[in-house]
Amino acid sequence: MSSKTKLADAAKVIRSKNAGPLLLTIDVIFEDAETYDRVLASGILSAEAFAGLYGVSHNEVAVMPYAQALAVKITLPRLHRSGGPADTDVYGAQQHAPVLDLEF
Amino acid sequence: MRLMACSGMIGYGFTEVAFRRGLAAGVEMIGCDAGSMDPGPYYLGTQTPFVSEQATRRDLAIMLEGAVSAGIPMIIGSAGGGGSNAQLAWTRNIVEEIAAEKELNFRMAVISAEPDWDFLKARIKAGKTAPLGPIDELTSVTIDATARVVAMMGVEPLQAALDGGAEVIIAGRCSDAAIYAALPLMRGHDPALAWHLGKIVECGAQVIEPRVGQDCIIGTLGDGWFEVEPGHPEKFCTRTRVAAHTLYENPSPSELKEPSGILDSANAQFEQTDPRTVRVTASRFRPADVYTVKLEGVRRAGFRTIFVAGIRDPILISQVRDFTETCRERATNDLAVLGIDATNAIINFRIYGEHAVMDSREPAVAGPPPNEVCVVADVIAETETESRAVLAKVRYSMLHTDFPGRLCISGNLAFPFSPSDISVGEVFDFNIWHTVELDDPLAPFPIEMVDV
Numbered sequence: 001m002s003s004k005t006k007l008a009d010a011a012k013v014i015r016s017k018n019a020g021p022l023l024l025t026i027d028v029i030f031e032d033a034e035t036y037d038r039v040l041a042s043g044i045l046s047a048e049a050f051a052g053l054y055g056v057s058h059n060e061v062a063v064m065p066y067a068q069a070l071a072v073k074i075t076l077p078r079l080h081r082s083g084g085p086a087d088t089d090v091y092g093a094q095q096h097a098p099v100l101d102l103e104f
Numbered sequence: 105m106r107l108m109a110c111s112g113m114i115g116y117g118f119t120e121v122a123f124r125r126g127l128a129a130g131v132e133m134i135g136c137d138a139g140s141m142d143p144g145p146y147y148l149g150t151q152t153p154f155v156s157e158q159a160t161r162r163d164l165a166i167m168l169e170g171a172v173s174a175g176i177p178m179i180i181g182s183a184g185g186g187g188s189n190a191q192l193a194w195t196r197n198i199v200e201e202i203a204a205e206k207e208l209n210f211r212m213a214v215i216s217a218e219p220d221w222d223f224l225k226a227r228i229k230a231g232k233t234a235p236l237g238p239i240d241e242l243t244s245v246t247i248d249a250t251a252r253v254v255a256m257m258g259v260e261p262l263q264a265a266l267d268g269g270a271e272v273i274i275a276g277r278c279s280d281a282a283i284y285a286a287l288p289l290m291r292g293h294d295p296a297l298a299w300h301l302g303k304i305v306e307c308g309a310q311v312i313e314p315r316v317g318q319d320c321i322i323g324t325l326g327d328g329w330f331e332v333e334p335g336h337p338e339k340f341c342t343r344t345r346v347a348a349h350t351l352y353e354n355p356s357p358s359e360l361k362e363p364s365g366i367l368d369s370a371n372a373q374f375e376q377t378d379p380r381t382v383r384v385t386a387s388r389f390r391p392a393d394v395y396t397v398k399l400e401g402v403r404r405a406g407f408r409t410i411f412v413a414g415i416r417d418p419i420l421i422s423q424v425r426d427f428t429e430t431c432r433e434r435a436t437n438d439l440a441v442l443g444i445d446a447t448n449a450i451i452n453f454r455i456y457g458e459h460a461v462m463d464s465r466e467p468a469v470a471g472p473p474p475n476e477v478c479v480v481a482d483v484i485a486e487t488e489t490e491s492r493a494v495l496a497k498v499r500y501s502m503l504h505t506d507f508p509g510r511l512c513i514s515g516n517l518a519f520p521f522s523p524s525d526i527s528v529g530e531v532f533d534f535n536i537w538h539t540v541e542l543d544d545p546l547a548p549f550p551i552e553m554v555d556v
Binding site for chain 2: 022054060064065073081083084097
Protein backbone atom coordinates (compact mmCIF):
# COMPACT_ATOMS: atom_id res chain seq x y z
CA MET A 1 0.00 0.00 0.00
CA SER A 2 1.53 3.30 -0.98
CA SER A 3 -0.58 6.26 0.08
CA LYS A 4 0.95 9.67 -0.39
CA THR A 5 1.03 12.42 2.20
CA LYS A 6 0.68 16.11 1.39
CA LEU A 7 3.44 18.31 2.76
CA ALA A 8 0.74 20.58 4.23
CA ASP A 9 -0.37 17.66 6.43
CA ALA A 10 3.15 16.77 7.57
CA ALA A 11 4.83 20.13 8.25
CA LYS A 12 4.35 22.46 11.22
CA VAL A 13 5.30 25.60 9.27
CA ILE A 14 5.32 26.32 5.53
CA ARG A 15 6.09 29.99 4.96
CA SER A 16 7.59 32.33 2.41
CA LYS A 17 9.28 35.67 2.97
CA ASN A 18 11.78 38.03 1.38
CA ALA A 19 15.44 37.48 2.06
CA GLY A 20 16.18 40.99 0.88
CA PRO A 21 14.38 42.52 -2.13
CA LEU A 22 15.93 40.15 -4.65
CA LEU A 23 15.36 36.74 -3.08
CA LEU A 24 12.41 34.73 -1.86
CA THR A 25 13.01 32.23 0.93
CA ILE A 26 10.67 29.38 1.80
CA ASP A 27 10.92 27.61 5.15
CA VAL A 28 9.42 24.18 5.76
CA ILE A 29 9.64 23.24 9.45
CA PHE A 30 8.66 19.88 10.98
CA GLU A 31 7.47 18.85 14.43
CA ASP A 32 9.56 15.70 14.76
CA ALA A 33 12.82 14.28 13.46
CA GLU A 34 11.15 11.25 11.91
CA THR A 35 8.97 13.31 9.56
CA TYR A 36 11.89 15.64 8.80
CA ASP A 37 14.07 12.68 7.85
CA ARG A 38 11.31 11.04 5.82
CA VAL A 39 10.58 14.16 3.78
CA LEU A 40 14.28 14.81 3.18
CA ALA A 41 14.82 11.21 2.08
CA SER A 42 11.84 11.39 -0.31
CA GLY A 43 13.68 13.99 -2.41
CA ILE A 44 10.59 16.15 -2.97
CA LEU A 45 12.38 19.22 -1.62
CA SER A 46 14.91 19.32 -4.44
CA ALA A 47 16.27 22.24 -6.43
CA GLU A 48 14.72 20.68 -9.56
CA ALA A 49 11.28 20.45 -7.95
CA PHE A 50 11.34 24.11 -6.89
CA ALA A 51 12.73 25.20 -10.24
CA GLY A 52 9.65 23.60 -11.81
CA LEU A 53 7.21 25.04 -9.26
CA TYR A 54 8.52 28.59 -9.49
CA GLY A 55 9.64 28.74 -13.12
CA VAL A 56 13.34 29.34 -12.45
CA SER A 57 16.49 27.42 -13.32
CA HIS A 58 17.60 24.79 -10.77
CA ASN A 59 20.96 26.60 -10.60
CA GLU A 60 19.13 29.55 -9.03
CA VAL A 61 17.58 27.43 -6.27
CA ALA A 62 19.37 26.61 -3.02
CA VAL A 63 17.90 23.87 -0.81
CA MET A 64 19.43 23.91 2.68
CA PRO A 65 18.37 21.51 5.44
CA TYR A 66 18.97 22.75 9.00
CA ALA A 67 18.68 19.80 11.38
CA GLN A 68 18.86 21.91 14.58
CA ALA A 69 15.48 23.41 13.74
CA LEU A 70 14.10 20.38 11.83
CA ALA A 71 13.79 22.80 8.95
CA VAL A 72 14.49 22.95 5.25
CA LYS A 73 15.11 26.34 3.69
CA ILE A 74 14.67 26.93 -0.02
CA THR A 75 15.93 30.22 -1.48
CA LEU A 76 15.29 31.38 -5.04
CA PRO A 77 15.04 34.64 -7.00
CA ARG A 78 11.89 36.75 -6.63
CA LEU A 79 9.76 37.24 -9.75
CA HIS A 80 9.99 41.03 -9.34
CA ARG A 81 12.08 43.09 -6.94
CA SER A 82 10.27 43.83 -3.71
CA GLY A 83 8.07 46.92 -3.88
CA GLY A 84 9.13 47.78 -7.42
CA PRO A 85 6.68 48.83 -10.17
CA ALA A 86 5.56 45.30 -11.09
CA ASP A 87 5.77 43.58 -7.71
CA THR A 88 2.70 41.75 -6.42
CA ASP A 89 3.79 40.80 -2.89
CA VAL A 90 6.08 43.29 -1.14
CA TYR A 91 6.94 41.02 1.80
CA GLY A 92 6.89 37.83 -0.28
CA ALA A 93 4.64 36.37 2.40
CA GLN A 94 2.07 34.69 0.09
CA GLN A 95 4.31 32.81 -2.33
CA HIS A 96 4.32 29.51 -0.45
CA ALA A 97 1.01 28.00 -1.61
CA PRO A 98 2.45 25.73 -4.36
CA VAL A 99 4.60 24.02 -1.69
CA LEU A 100 1.55 22.96 0.36
CA ASP A 101 0.48 20.49 -2.32
CA LEU A 102 3.80 18.65 -2.73
CA GLU A 103 3.36 14.95 -1.95
CA PHE A 104 5.72 12.31 -0.62
CA MET B 105 27.03 40.38 30.87
CA ARG B 106 23.35 40.94 30.36
CA LEU B 107 21.53 43.10 27.81
CA MET B 108 18.00 43.69 26.58
CA ALA B 109 16.32 44.15 23.21
CA CYS B 110 13.21 46.19 23.99
CA SER B 111 11.20 45.32 20.87
CA GLY B 112 11.66 43.98 17.37
CA MET B 113 11.18 47.51 16.09
CA ILE B 114 10.87 50.94 17.66
CA GLY B 115 7.17 51.74 17.44
CA TYR B 116 6.00 48.10 17.51
CA GLY B 117 5.83 48.42 21.31
CA PHE B 118 6.69 46.40 24.42
CA THR B 119 5.13 45.96 27.85
CA GLU B 120 6.32 48.10 30.76
CA VAL B 121 6.20 45.01 32.98
CA ALA B 122 8.81 43.32 30.81
CA PHE B 123 10.91 46.47 30.52
CA ARG B 124 11.03 47.08 34.31
CA ARG B 125 11.82 43.45 34.98
CA GLY B 126 14.72 43.60 32.52
CA LEU B 127 16.15 46.70 34.15
CA ALA B 128 15.80 45.08 37.57
CA ALA B 129 17.65 42.03 36.28
CA GLY B 130 20.71 44.23 35.85
CA VAL B 131 20.99 44.58 32.08
CA GLU B 132 24.07 46.57 31.05
CA MET B 133 22.69 47.98 27.81
CA ILE B 134 19.35 48.28 26.10
CA GLY B 135 18.73 48.56 22.42
CA CYS B 136 16.19 48.48 19.67
CA ASP B 137 16.27 48.17 15.94
CA ALA B 138 14.19 50.80 14.17
CA GLY B 139 14.46 49.76 10.59
CA SER B 140 13.95 47.29 7.84
CA MET B 141 13.91 47.28 4.06
CA ASP B 142 11.09 44.74 4.12
CA PRO B 143 8.30 47.30 3.63
CA GLY B 144 9.88 48.06 0.27
CA PRO B 145 11.88 50.84 -1.40
CA TYR B 146 9.34 53.65 -0.89
CA TYR B 147 10.38 54.52 2.67
CA LEU B 148 14.06 54.93 1.85
CA GLY B 149 13.15 56.76 -1.37
CA THR B 150 10.96 59.30 0.39
CA GLN B 151 12.92 59.12 3.68
CA THR B 152 9.74 58.56 5.65
CA PRO B 153 9.12 56.21 8.59
CA PHE B 154 6.71 53.27 8.36
CA VAL B 155 5.74 53.45 12.03
CA SER B 156 3.78 56.32 13.53
CA GLU B 157 5.40 59.19 15.39
CA GLN B 158 3.17 58.50 18.42
CA ALA B 159 4.29 54.88 18.66
CA THR B 160 7.94 55.84 18.16
CA ARG B 161 7.70 58.52 20.86
CA ARG B 162 6.09 56.14 23.34
CA ASP B 163 8.77 53.45 22.97
CA LEU B 164 11.69 55.89 22.94
CA ALA B 165 10.42 57.79 26.02
CA ILE B 166 10.28 54.66 28.19
CA MET B 167 13.65 53.45 26.92
CA LEU B 168 15.37 56.84 27.44
CA GLU B 169 14.07 57.29 30.96
CA GLY B 170 15.03 53.72 31.85
CA ALA B 171 18.52 53.92 30.37
CA VAL B 172 19.34 57.28 31.95
CA SER B 173 18.04 56.27 35.39
CA ALA B 174 19.94 52.97 35.27
CA GLY B 175 23.06 54.63 33.87
CA ILE B 176 23.41 52.17 31.00
CA PRO B 177 23.91 52.82 27.28
CA MET B 178 21.01 52.73 24.85
CA ILE B 179 21.50 52.00 21.15
CA ILE B 180 18.96 52.57 18.37
CA GLY B 181 19.88 51.19 14.95
CA SER B 182 18.50 52.02 11.48
CA ALA B 183 16.73 55.12 12.78
CA GLY B 184 13.47 56.08 11.13
CA GLY B 185 13.14 52.84 9.15
CA GLY B 186 15.60 53.25 6.29
CA GLY B 187 18.41 54.80 8.31
CA SER B 188 18.89 57.72 5.87
CA ASN B 189 19.90 61.19 7.08
CA ALA B 190 16.38 62.63 7.09
CA GLN B 191 15.03 59.59 8.96
CA LEU B 192 17.93 59.90 11.41
CA ALA B 193 17.09 63.57 11.96
CA TRP B 194 13.42 62.69 12.51
CA THR B 195 14.36 60.22 15.25
CA ARG B 196 16.92 62.57 16.79
CA ASN B 197 14.31 65.30 16.97
CA ILE B 198 11.90 63.03 18.87
CA VAL B 199 14.68 62.00 21.27
CA GLU B 200 15.60 65.63 21.95
CA GLU B 201 11.96 66.57 22.54
CA ILE B 202 11.53 63.71 25.02
CA ALA B 203 14.76 64.71 26.79
CA ALA B 204 13.60 68.33 27.10
CA GLU B 205 10.16 67.32 28.33
CA LYS B 206 11.43 64.83 30.91
CA GLU B 207 14.54 66.87 31.81
CA LEU B 208 16.93 64.07 30.91
CA ASN B 209 20.59 64.79 30.25
CA PHE B 210 22.96 62.49 28.40
CA ARG B 211 25.78 62.39 25.90
CA MET B 212 24.40 61.33 22.54
CA ALA B 213 26.08 60.06 19.40
CA VAL B 214 24.28 60.49 16.08
CA ILE B 215 25.84 58.31 13.38
CA SER B 216 24.87 58.86 9.78
CA ALA B 217 24.97 56.13 7.15
CA GLU B 218 24.66 57.84 3.76
CA PRO B 219 27.96 57.30 1.99
CA ASP B 220 29.35 60.03 -0.19
CA TRP B 221 28.65 59.30 -3.89
CA ASP B 222 32.20 60.13 -5.00
CA PHE B 223 33.49 57.69 -2.40
CA LEU B 224 31.20 55.01 -3.82
CA LYS B 225 32.27 55.75 -7.39
CA ALA B 226 35.92 55.46 -6.38
CA ARG B 227 35.20 52.07 -4.76
CA ILE B 228 33.40 50.94 -7.93
CA LYS B 229 36.39 52.02 -10.05
CA ALA B 230 38.72 50.10 -7.75
CA GLY B 231 36.59 46.96 -8.17
CA LYS B 232 35.59 46.96 -4.51
CA THR B 233 31.85 46.44 -4.92
CA ALA B 234 29.95 43.22 -5.62
CA PRO B 235 26.27 42.28 -6.20
CA LEU B 236 24.48 40.76 -3.22
CA GLY B 237 22.19 38.45 -5.17
CA PRO B 238 20.68 38.51 -8.66
CA ILE B 239 21.33 42.16 -9.64
CA ASP B 240 23.66 43.86 -12.14
CA GLU B 241 27.18 44.94 -11.22
CA LEU B 242 27.28 48.38 -9.66
CA THR B 243 28.41 51.21 -11.96
CA SER B 244 28.72 54.96 -11.56
CA VAL B 245 25.73 55.24 -13.93
CA THR B 246 23.68 53.31 -11.36
CA ILE B 247 24.83 55.68 -8.63
CA ASP B 248 23.80 58.72 -10.70
CA ALA B 249 20.32 57.23 -11.25
CA THR B 250 19.88 56.63 -7.53
CA ALA B 251 17.53 58.65 -5.34
CA ARG B 252 19.03 57.53 -2.03
CA VAL B 253 21.65 55.03 -0.89
CA VAL B 254 22.59 53.93 2.61
CA ALA B 255 25.38 51.71 3.92
CA MET B 256 24.78 49.27 6.74
CA MET B 257 27.27 49.84 9.55
CA GLY B 258 28.80 47.09 11.64
CA VAL B 259 29.77 47.28 15.31
CA GLU B 260 32.80 49.56 14.82
CA PRO B 261 31.03 52.96 14.57
CA LEU B 262 28.86 52.03 17.57
CA GLN B 263 31.99 51.06 19.54
CA ALA B 264 33.72 54.31 18.58
CA ALA B 265 30.70 56.22 19.90
CA LEU B 266 30.71 54.23 23.16
CA ASP B 267 34.46 54.88 23.47
CA GLY B 268 33.71 58.57 23.05
CA GLY B 269 31.41 58.43 26.06
CA ALA B 270 28.07 58.13 24.28
CA GLU B 271 25.23 57.13 26.61
CA VAL B 272 22.64 57.18 23.85
CA ILE B 273 23.42 56.22 20.26
CA ILE B 274 21.06 56.98 17.40
CA ALA B 275 22.49 55.24 14.36
CA GLY B 276 21.51 55.40 10.70
CA ARG B 277 21.33 52.14 8.74
CA CYS B 278 22.92 49.51 10.96
CA SER B 279 23.21 45.74 11.12
CA ASP B 280 20.45 44.59 13.48
CA ALA B 281 22.70 42.16 15.32
CA ALA B 282 25.48 44.79 15.65
CA ILE B 283 23.30 46.83 18.02
CA TYR B 284 23.68 44.04 20.58
CA ALA B 285 27.09 42.66 19.61
CA ALA B 286 28.93 46.01 19.89
CA LEU B 287 29.33 46.21 23.68
CA PRO B 288 29.97 42.49 24.36
CA LEU B 289 32.70 42.48 21.69
CA MET B 290 34.35 45.53 23.34
CA ARG B 291 34.41 43.54 26.56
CA GLY B 292 36.14 40.62 24.90
CA HIS B 293 33.26 38.18 24.58
CA ASP B 294 33.44 35.37 22.02
CA PRO B 295 32.41 36.90 18.64
CA ALA B 296 30.35 33.81 17.75
CA LEU B 297 28.25 34.10 20.89
CA ALA B 298 28.00 37.91 20.74
CA TRP B 299 26.81 37.89 17.12
CA HIS B 300 24.50 34.91 17.60
CA LEU B 301 22.93 36.51 20.67
CA GLY B 302 22.52 39.73 18.67
CA LYS B 303 20.78 37.86 15.86
CA ILE B 304 18.42 36.02 18.23
CA VAL B 305 17.30 39.10 20.18
CA GLU B 306 17.15 41.68 17.39
CA CYS B 307 13.66 40.63 16.35
CA GLY B 308 12.44 40.96 19.95
CA ALA B 309 9.48 38.74 20.74
CA GLN B 310 9.84 36.64 17.55
CA VAL B 311 11.33 33.90 19.78
CA ILE B 312 8.79 34.38 22.58
CA GLU B 313 5.51 32.54 23.21
CA PRO B 314 2.65 33.25 23.35
CA ARG B 315 2.84 35.41 20.25
CA VAL B 316 0.82 38.36 21.44
CA GLY B 317 2.67 41.34 20.01
CA GLN B 318 6.16 42.64 20.55
CA ASP B 319 8.04 42.66 23.84
CA CYS B 320 11.44 42.79 25.55
CA ILE B 321 13.91 39.93 25.49
CA ILE B 322 16.88 39.57 27.84
CA GLY B 323 20.18 38.02 26.73
CA THR B 324 22.90 36.85 29.10
CA LEU B 325 26.42 36.07 27.91
CA GLY B 326 28.56 33.66 29.89
CA ASP B 327 31.73 31.71 29.32
CA GLY B 328 31.05 29.52 26.28
CA TRP B 329 27.28 30.05 26.27
CA PHE B 330 24.49 32.58 26.13
CA GLU B 331 20.90 32.46 27.31
CA VAL B 332 17.77 34.24 26.21
CA GLU B 333 14.60 34.75 28.24
CA PRO B 334 11.56 37.02 27.89
CA GLY B 335 11.43 40.20 29.94
CA HIS B 336 7.80 39.45 30.69
CA PRO B 337 7.35 37.02 33.61
CA GLU B 338 4.43 35.18 32.00
CA LYS B 339 6.02 34.56 28.61
CA PHE B 340 8.41 31.83 27.39
CA CYS B 341 11.40 31.39 25.10
CA THR B 342 11.22 27.98 23.50
CA ARG B 343 14.06 25.91 22.08
CA THR B 344 12.16 25.46 18.82
CA ARG B 345 11.67 29.17 18.21
CA VAL B 346 15.22 30.09 19.15
CA ALA B 347 16.71 27.35 16.96
CA ALA B 348 14.51 28.38 14.02
CA HIS B 349 15.25 32.08 14.33
CA THR B 350 18.38 32.17 12.16
CA LEU B 351 16.13 31.00 9.32
CA TYR B 352 14.01 34.12 9.40
CA GLU B 353 14.35 36.57 6.49
CA ASN B 354 17.79 35.16 5.79
CA PRO B 355 18.82 33.44 2.55
CA SER B 356 20.69 30.77 4.53
CA PRO B 357 19.33 28.73 7.47
CA SER B 358 22.45 28.93 9.59
CA GLU B 359 24.92 31.42 8.14
CA LEU B 360 24.57 35.12 8.80
CA LYS B 361 26.84 37.51 6.96
CA GLU B 362 28.11 40.46 8.97
CA PRO B 363 30.70 43.09 7.93
CA SER B 364 33.58 41.43 9.79
CA GLY B 365 32.73 37.79 9.12
CA ILE B 366 30.13 35.05 9.05
CA LEU B 367 28.19 33.70 12.00
CA ASP B 368 27.79 29.96 11.52
CA SER B 369 25.17 28.33 13.71
CA ALA B 370 25.06 25.04 11.77
CA ASN B 371 26.39 23.11 14.77
CA ALA B 372 24.99 25.32 17.51
CA GLN B 373 23.30 23.52 20.39
CA PHE B 374 20.04 24.78 21.85
CA GLU B 375 18.93 23.65 25.30
CA GLN B 376 15.78 24.50 27.25
CA THR B 377 17.25 25.15 30.72
CA ASP B 378 13.94 26.07 32.33
CA PRO B 379 10.46 26.64 30.89
CA ARG B 380 11.31 30.26 30.04
CA THR B 381 14.99 30.14 29.11
CA VAL B 382 17.02 28.73 26.23
CA ARG B 383 20.80 28.26 26.39
CA VAL B 384 22.88 28.33 23.20
CA THR B 385 26.40 26.96 22.79
CA ALA B 386 28.84 25.97 20.00
CA SER B 387 28.10 28.71 17.45
CA ARG B 388 31.08 29.66 15.31
CA PHE B 389 32.32 32.89 13.77
CA ARG B 390 34.53 32.89 10.69
CA PRO B 391 36.34 36.25 10.38
CA ALA B 392 36.25 37.68 6.85
CA ASP B 393 39.44 38.38 4.90
CA VAL B 394 38.08 41.75 3.82
CA TYR B 395 35.69 44.05 5.67
CA THR B 396 32.52 44.67 3.66
CA VAL B 397 29.29 46.53 4.35
CA LYS B 398 26.00 46.26 2.53
CA LEU B 399 24.76 49.08 0.31
CA GLU B 400 21.03 49.59 -0.18
CA GLY B 401 19.81 52.05 -2.76
CA VAL B 402 16.64 52.99 -4.61
CA ARG B 403 15.83 54.81 -7.83
CA ARG B 404 12.63 56.69 -8.55
CA ALA B 405 10.33 54.94 -11.03
CA GLY B 406 7.50 57.50 -11.27
CA PHE B 407 4.21 58.38 -9.61
CA ARG B 408 1.49 55.79 -8.96
CA THR B 409 -2.27 56.27 -9.14
CA ILE B 410 -4.79 53.45 -8.83
CA PHE B 411 -8.45 52.67 -8.71
CA VAL B 412 -10.06 49.63 -7.14
CA ALA B 413 -13.20 48.15 -8.70
CA GLY B 414 -15.22 44.96 -8.65
CA ILE B 415 -16.64 43.02 -11.57
CA ARG B 416 -19.66 40.78 -10.93
CA ASP B 417 -20.88 40.25 -14.49
CA PRO B 418 -20.06 36.59 -15.40
CA ILE B 419 -19.99 37.39 -19.13
CA LEU B 420 -17.25 39.97 -18.54
CA ILE B 421 -15.37 37.82 -16.00
CA SER B 422 -15.10 35.03 -18.57
CA GLN B 423 -13.14 37.31 -20.92
CA VAL B 424 -11.64 39.85 -18.51
CA ARG B 425 -8.02 39.55 -19.75
CA ASP B 426 -8.97 40.27 -23.36
CA PHE B 427 -11.21 43.09 -22.17
CA THR B 428 -8.47 44.88 -20.20
CA GLU B 429 -6.18 44.73 -23.22
CA THR B 430 -8.91 46.31 -25.38
CA CYS B 431 -9.31 49.04 -22.76
CA ARG B 432 -5.56 49.66 -22.63
CA GLU B 433 -5.58 50.23 -26.39
CA ARG B 434 -8.61 52.53 -26.27
CA ALA B 435 -7.16 54.56 -23.40
CA THR B 436 -3.85 54.90 -25.24
CA ASN B 437 -5.65 56.26 -28.31
CA ASP B 438 -7.75 58.67 -26.22
CA LEU B 439 -4.61 59.92 -24.48
CA ALA B 440 -2.83 60.54 -27.79
CA VAL B 441 -5.63 63.03 -28.59
CA LEU B 442 -4.65 64.87 -25.38
CA GLY B 443 -0.99 64.87 -26.46
CA ILE B 444 -0.04 62.30 -23.82
CA ASP B 445 2.10 59.34 -24.91
CA ALA B 446 0.74 56.55 -22.73
CA THR B 447 3.53 54.23 -23.81
CA ASN B 448 5.72 56.22 -21.42
CA ALA B 449 3.47 55.07 -18.58
CA ILE B 450 3.17 51.64 -17.02
CA ILE B 451 -0.45 50.47 -17.04
CA ASN B 452 -0.91 47.28 -15.06
CA PHE B 453 -4.25 45.55 -14.48
CA ARG B 454 -4.04 43.58 -11.26
CA ILE B 455 -7.03 41.25 -11.31
CA TYR B 456 -7.62 39.57 -7.95
CA GLY B 457 -9.25 36.23 -8.60
CA GLU B 458 -7.01 35.84 -11.65
CA HIS B 459 -3.46 35.19 -10.31
CA ALA B 460 -2.79 38.73 -9.08
CA VAL B 461 -0.76 37.39 -6.12
CA MET B 462 1.61 35.02 -7.90
CA ASP B 463 1.51 36.53 -11.40
CA SER B 464 3.23 34.25 -13.93
CA ARG B 465 4.28 31.87 -11.13
CA GLU B 466 0.68 30.88 -10.35
CA PRO B 467 0.52 27.11 -10.86
CA ALA B 468 -3.22 26.64 -10.25
CA VAL B 469 -4.96 25.31 -13.35
CA ALA B 470 -8.14 27.07 -14.38
CA GLY B 471 -11.09 25.98 -12.25
CA PRO B 472 -14.63 27.31 -12.32
CA PRO B 473 -14.55 31.11 -12.75
CA PRO B 474 -15.05 33.15 -9.56
CA ASN B 475 -18.37 34.97 -8.94
CA GLU B 476 -16.57 38.25 -8.73
CA VAL B 477 -13.10 39.63 -9.34
CA CYS B 478 -11.35 42.72 -8.04
CA VAL B 479 -9.48 44.91 -10.49
CA VAL B 480 -6.76 47.25 -9.33
CA ALA B 481 -5.90 49.50 -12.25
CA ASP B 482 -2.33 50.60 -11.58
CA VAL B 483 -0.72 53.48 -13.47
CA ILE B 484 2.86 54.69 -13.03
CA ALA B 485 3.82 57.83 -14.97
CA GLU B 486 6.50 60.47 -14.59
CA THR B 487 4.36 63.02 -12.73
CA GLU B 488 1.24 62.89 -10.62
CA THR B 489 -0.68 64.98 -13.17
CA GLU B 490 0.19 62.65 -16.02
CA SER B 491 -0.48 59.56 -13.92
CA ARG B 492 -3.96 60.85 -13.00
CA ALA B 493 -4.72 61.74 -16.62
CA VAL B 494 -3.80 58.24 -17.80
CA LEU B 495 -5.79 56.58 -15.01
CA ALA B 496 -8.87 58.71 -15.78
CA LYS B 497 -8.87 57.53 -19.40
CA VAL B 498 -8.31 53.92 -18.29
CA ARG B 499 -11.28 54.25 -15.92
CA TYR B 500 -13.55 55.68 -18.57
CA SER B 501 -12.64 53.01 -21.12
CA MET B 502 -13.10 50.17 -18.62
CA LEU B 503 -16.42 51.50 -17.47
CA HIS B 504 -17.92 51.99 -20.91
CA THR B 505 -16.19 49.77 -23.49
CA ASP B 506 -18.26 47.05 -25.18
CA PHE B 507 -17.29 43.39 -25.04
CA PRO B 508 -18.76 40.37 -26.86
CA GLY B 509 -22.14 39.41 -25.35
CA ARG B 510 -22.38 42.57 -23.24
CA LEU B 511 -25.77 43.14 -21.60
CA CYS B 512 -24.68 45.58 -18.86
CA ILE B 513 -24.50 48.59 -21.13
CA SER B 514 -24.68 51.21 -18.37
CA GLY B 515 -21.32 50.30 -16.85
CA ASN B 516 -18.78 47.48 -16.40
CA LEU B 517 -17.32 48.25 -12.97
CA ALA B 518 -18.50 48.43 -9.35
CA PHE B 519 -16.51 51.20 -7.68
CA PRO B 520 -16.54 50.97 -3.89
CA PHE B 521 -15.37 54.55 -3.40
CA SER B 522 -16.01 58.08 -4.59
CA PRO B 523 -13.55 59.46 -5.55
CA SER B 524 -12.46 56.36 -7.41
CA ASP B 525 -8.98 57.51 -8.40
CA ILE B 526 -6.32 57.40 -5.68
CA SER B 527 -2.91 59.06 -5.75
CA VAL B 528 -0.72 56.46 -4.06
CA GLY B 529 2.57 58.32 -4.27
CA GLU B 530 6.08 58.05 -5.59
CA VAL B 531 7.25 54.62 -6.73
CA PHE B 532 10.80 53.46 -6.19
CA ASP B 533 12.76 50.37 -7.14
CA PHE B 534 15.78 48.85 -5.42
CA ASN B 535 18.67 49.43 -7.83
CA ILE B 536 21.52 48.93 -5.34
CA TRP B 537 21.83 45.77 -3.27
CA HIS B 538 25.56 45.27 -3.15
CA THR B 539 28.54 45.01 -0.85
CA VAL B 540 31.42 47.46 -0.71
CA GLU B 541 34.84 46.73 0.76
CA LEU B 542 36.05 49.25 3.31
CA ASP B 543 39.63 49.94 4.40
CA ASP B 544 38.26 51.75 7.44
CA PRO B 545 34.99 50.46 9.00
CA LEU B 546 34.31 53.99 10.29
CA ALA B 547 34.83 55.85 7.01
CA PRO B 548 31.28 56.19 5.62
CA PHE B 549 29.73 56.63 9.08
CA PRO B 550 30.49 60.08 10.54
CA ILE B 551 29.75 60.37 14.25
CA GLU B 552 28.39 63.58 15.77
CA MET B 553 28.60 63.83 19.55
CA VAL B 554 25.98 66.00 21.25
CA ASP B 555 25.36 66.85 24.90
CA VAL B 556 21.60 66.70 25.34
